[in-house]
Amino acid sequence: MSKFKILIVEDDVVLRELLEFLLQREGYETHCCNDGSEAQDWLRGSTPDLVLLDLQLPIISGAQLIQWLRNREPSRAVPILVLTSLQDDDDIANALDSGANDYMVKPFQPKELQARLRKLLNIQSQKRSFS
Structure with a gap:
């Protein structure tokens, strides 16, 4: 099985590099x-297995x-897994x-993030195997 490809859309350079490190370390x-x-430009030519997305982004919002x-x-x-500092109930409900x-x-806690990513990717691969 090939590696899962995750698109990280995050405008904070330090956090983006940390997320990239954490995810690459997990394979x-x-x-x-x-x-x-x-992200739109990249997505026109590629389809990732999952998108990790901040809501507060310049130019085009999350x-x-x-x-x-x-x-x-x-x-x-x-x-799509939203990872953002917005914690208002309306922001959460609107995104979902x-x-x-x-x-x-x-x-966020890295172990919780990794568990949520695994869950979403497992669901995705189960859907693919049934289609």
């Missing part, structure tokens, strides 16, 4: 983008990117209602 292939616009992903056939079913599969608030 994931990663691609990083600084903002929603850069919420806008979720809607864009869900409206495109190649990425409609790609799991617009198509995010899971939501975590920063600061």
Whole structure:
């Protein structure tokens, strides 16, 4: 089985590099983008197995990117894990209602993040094996 490819969309350089390190250490292939616009450009030519996404992004917000992903056939079913500092009930509900599969608030525990990623990727690979 090939490595899972995870797209990290995070504008905080330090956090983006930490996430990339944590995920690569777990054996994931990663691609990083600084903002929603850069992510859209990359996604036009690639489809990751999962998107790890901040909501507070420059140019195109995380919420806008979720809607864009869900409206495109190649990425409609790609799991999205939101990792953001927004912790208001409305922010969480809006992200989940617009198509995010899971939501975590920063600061986060690396083991919890990895467990949530594994869960989403397991569900994704089970769907693929049945289709």
